[in-house]
Amino acid sequence: MERSEDTVFRHIVEEVGELAEELTIATGMTYKTAGADGVIGESIDAIISLVDMIYVHSKRNGIEITQEMMMEIASKKLAKWEDYAWRLSNR
Numbered sequence: 001m002e003r004s005e006d007t008v009f010r011h012i013v014e015e016v017g018e019l020a021e022e023l024t025i026a027t028g029m030t031y032k033t034a035g036a037d038g039v040i041g042e043s044i045d046a047i048i049s050l051v052d053m054i055y056v057h058s059k060r061n062g063i064e065i066t067q068e069m070m071m072e073i074a075s076k077k078l079a080k081w082e083d084y085a086w087r088l089s090n091r
């Protein structure tokens with residue numbers, strides 16, 4: 001069965017849900033205890049599933065995307081994000 005953006009998207013939502021649960025646990029607002037992955041591990045799971053979306057979408061649409069291309073896009077976006085975060089923290 002070929003994976004689609006829809007199936008990958010649902011997996012992303014699952015991972016973000018697991019991250020939300022770990023954040024709730026980290027604040028002590030639940031009886032549950034932290035899983036082995038914790039906030040950092042669940043964040044990484046979410047990132048991996050988002051990267052999977054890039055691969056699946058690219059493959060299904062004949063877009064050739066390399067790791068270098070992704071890093072170039074990420075660098076530009078990170079620079080924007082860094083600038084935004086700097087302005088927020090220096091208000």
Ligand SMILES: [Mg+2]
Binds near residue numbers: 037042045
């Ligand atoms: Mg997970």
